[in-house]
Amino acid sequence: MDYFLTEDQEMLKELCAQIAREKILPMREELDESGEFPWEIVKVLAESDIYGVYIPEEFGGFGGGALEMCIATEELSKICGGISLAFAASALGAYPILLFGSDEQKKTYLPPLAAGEKLAAFALTEANAGSDAGAIETRAELDGDEYVINGTKQWITNGGEADIYSVIVRTKRGTGIRGISALIVEKDTPGFTFGKKENKMGIRASTTRELVFQDCRVPKENLLGREGVGFMVAMRTFDKSRPGVASQAVGIAQGALDEAVKYARHREQFGQPIASFQAIQFMMADMATQIEAARSLVYSAARMVDSGAKDVGKISAMAKLFASDVAMKVTVDAVQILGGYGYMKEYPVEKMMRDAKITQIYEGTNQIQRSIIGSAVIKESAAKEKRGE
Amino acid sequence: MNILVLIKQVPDTTEVRIDRETNTLIREGVPSIINPFDTYAIEEGLRLKESAGGGTVTVMSMGPPQVEGALREALALGVDDAILLSDRAFAGSDTWATSYTLAAGIRKRGDFDVVLCGKQAIDGDTAQVGPGVARLLGIPQVTYVRKLSLDGKRCVAERMMEDGSDVLGVPLPALFTVVKEINEPRLPSLKGKMRAKKAEITVWGVSDLDVDDREIGLDGSPTRVMTIFAPELRKDGAVFEGEVDETVPLLMKELVPILKAEI
Numbered sequence: 001m002d003y004f005l006t007e008d009q010e011m012l013k014e015l016c017a018q019i020a021r022e023k024i025l026p027m028r029e030e031l032d033e034s035g036e037f038p039w040e041i042v043k044v045l046a047e048s049d050i051y052g053v054y055i056p057e058e059f060g061g062f063g064g065g066a067l068e069m070c071i072a073t074e075e076l077s078k079i080c081g082g083i084s085l086a087f088a089a090s091a092l093g094a095y096p097i098l099l100f101g102s103d104e105q106k107k108t109y110l111p112p113l114a115a116g117e118k119l120a121a122f123a124l125t126e127a128n129a130g131s132d133a134g135a136i137e138t139r140a141e142l143d144g145d146e147y148v149i150n151g152t153k154q155w156i157t158n159g160g161e162a163d164i165y166s167v168i169v170r171t172k173r174g175t176g177i178r179g180i181s182a183l184i185v186e187k188d189t190p191g192f193t194f195g196k197k198e199n200k201m202g203i204r205a206s207t208t209r210e211l212v213f214q215d216c217r218v219p220k221e222n223l224l225g226r227e228g229v230g231f232m233v234a235m236r237t238f239d240k241s242r243p244g245v246a247s248q249a250v251g252i253a254q255g256a257l258d259e260a261v262k263y264a265r266h267r268e269q270f271g272q273p274i275a276s277f278q279a280i281q282f283m284m285a286d287m288a289t290q291i292e293a294a295r296s297l298v299y300s301a302a303r304m305v306d307s308g309a310k311d312v313g314k315i316s317a318m319a320k321l322f323a324s325d326v327a328m329k330v331t332v333d334a335v336q337i338l339g340g341y342g343y344m345k346e347y348p349v350e351k352m353m354r355d356a357k358i359t360q361i362y363e364g365t366n367q368i369q370r371s372i373i374g375s376a377v378i379k380e381s382a383a384k385e386k387r388g389e
Numbered sequence: 390m391n392i393l394v395l396i397k398q399v400p401d402t403t404e405v406r407i408d409r410e411t412n413t414l415i416r417e418g419v420p421s422i423i424n425p426f427d428t429y430a431i432e433e434g435l436r437l438k439e440s441a442g443g444g445t446v447t448v449m450s451m452g453p454p455q456v457e458g459a460l461r462e463a464l465a466l467g468v469d470d471a472i473l474l475s476d477r478a479f480a481g482s483d484t485w486a487t488s489y490t491l492a493a494g495i496r497k498r499g500d501f502d503v504v505l506c507g508k509q510a511i512d513g514d515t516a517q518v519g520p521g522v523a524r525l526l527g528i529p530q531v532t533y534v535r536k537l538s539l540d541g542k543r544c545v546a547e548r549m550m551e552d553g554s555d556v557l558g559v560p561l562p563a564l565f566t567v568v569k570e571i572n573e574p575r576l577p578s579l580k581g582k583m584r585a586k587k588a589e590i591t592v593w594g595v596s597d598l599d600v601d602d603r604e605i606g607l608d609g610s611p612t613r614v615m616t617i618f619a620p621e622l623r624k625d626g627a628v629f630e631g632e633v634d635e636t637v638p639l640l641m642k643e644l645v646p647i648l649k650a651e652i
Contacts, residue, residue, distance in 0.1 A: 007586075015577060019576060048579060049578045050579070053579070062580075
């Protein structure tokens with residue numbers, strides 16, 4: 001299959017595949033078990049320039065965009081959808097700065113992220129605000145030249161490991177989404193601590209943690225954009241980052257299919273490899289077709305994001321929705337093809353099945369994706385009617 | 390500190406099969422890689438340069454034009470420049486002629502402190518070229534090095550032995566062949582790969598080197614491969630248990646007739 005990648009993109013893909021094969025594969029089982037953060041892999045990715053792929057050259061990056069971010073995420077996720085997040089979640093945390101940061105903020109924060117010297121994280125979710133982002137309660141009040149932050153963020157990927165946090169806060173009470181702003185908060189800022197580390201079903205090599213703010217003071221220069229645009233910062237960030245989650249899903253699905261096909265070719269029952277049975281072949285055919293469709297949609301979405309197109313919310317949501325549903329279905333079927341072996345930890349497909357589930361949940365549940373797509377479709381139709389079409 | 394690393398491009402032996410008719414390797418369709426032991430030499434070269442705080446790392450190889458691929462791989466890892474000794478006249482070289490040609494290449498390049506090689510190549514497994522080059526250049530050599538460090542104007546090398554290791558202080562310039570225990574080779578970087586893609590590779594042929602025509606290529610190679618075969622597996626072994634005084638005579642009684650019969 002030719003995805004019409006440039007020579008540089010092919011090079012990136014090849015390098016990420018090599019890193020996954022040589023460095024991630026030997027560690028994935030152990031880290032899935034222990035839940036330890038893959039610092040060793042972070043170092044390898046940093047030395048190979050992977051952290052800079054989506055960051056402009058003027059800020060020390062490779063000058064690529066969403067497609068490069070997707071290519072890297074997919075290749076790493078083929079081997080481990082948890083370890084790949086040490087890369088992908090940092091991109092999610094960097095996007096608000098990339099999209100809304102001032103020149104000064106970009107110059108300060110992007111180069112160390114591009115070099116992989118520091119990791120970023122994005123903090124929106126709270127105990128009572130997930131899908132309903134407008135309900136966030138973490139407060140930031142201006143006191144002289146500083147914002148004073150109080151509140152707790154929940155389930156933050158890279159929490160505690162990252163140095164740079166893009167935090168969505170409420171700067172005005174009772175004004176719904178219009179009272180929301182985005183702040184950059186650095187690790188080790190007094191008043192900023194980390195709560196419990198979650199014990200998760202999947203993506204266990206990725207750290208998910210609470211961020212606790214108690215009278216945490218940050219300079220007002222850390223505001224992204226201006227006050228009141230925080231909800232937009234979050235939404236625009238997701239528009240750009242959702243192809244990334246989608247590519248994580250495609251990678252996990254592809255990894256599971258590869259394992260299933262390999263197993264089916266070697267596993268013999270009734271005197272022949274189970275791959276020769278139509279029942280298995282048709283499952284593999286459906287899995288492969290779904291993955292190909294998902295990948296095509298993800299690459300299209302990423303290319304649209306990179307084209308600078310104005311409204312990418314719908315296509316990004318579609319890519320995330322479709323690819324994550326494919327990942328769930330394909331990994332469940334991969335476990336089925338491996339049968340009893342698939343259910344055991346000796347084979348990687350049960351882990352892939354656990355890892356796949358989160359892609360339907362985070363960066364907006366698939367129900368939220370459907371409502372984004374649904375309202376976009378309705379708006380488009382109404383606009384057509386207005387134009388008299 | 391200027392470092393030269395000699396590398397060889399070899400077929401990926403995990404994918405090589407043998408033609409049972411001709412007893413030669415079937416190379417068609419088999420991917421080529423840098424000889425794995427040489428990747429440790431490249432890594433050690435890069436580390437030595439880093440610890441010396443400057444200088445250059447140059448990779449050199451002898452072979453057909455496609456060896457450029459292996460040299461570019463080395464460049465992607467951070468090596469400064471690459472030289473390929475390539476000429477039809479070099480074809481058919483054995484380890485003797487190869488050592489002679491590489492030594493001539495190194496002399497032409499000049500200005501080096503350290504030459505590094507892998508302990509052997511995984512296709513021929515001779516481990517002769519490194520020592521051959523050192524002999525021809527008239528410089529000290531240490532083989533099977535598992536640790537190498539810089540100590541003023543000399544290198545301290547730890548040579549792996551079957552029963553431990555030797556630590557040797559070596560005046561420079563010198564040649565070292567390394568074992569895989571010496572380091573863990575790095576992966577390439579994107580910037581390195583891009584640089585490697587565009588890099589110019591120096592190619593030297595016979596006319597560029599100060600060599601005697603009779604010492605290069607097939608004519609300069611005293612080795613003649615008569616036949617290649619896989620030794621038959623003998624299964625009928627015997628174990629003699631007991632005190633040495635008793636077992637040795639028993640062994641001799643069995644062994645002597647067999648040896649006599651074979652002669």
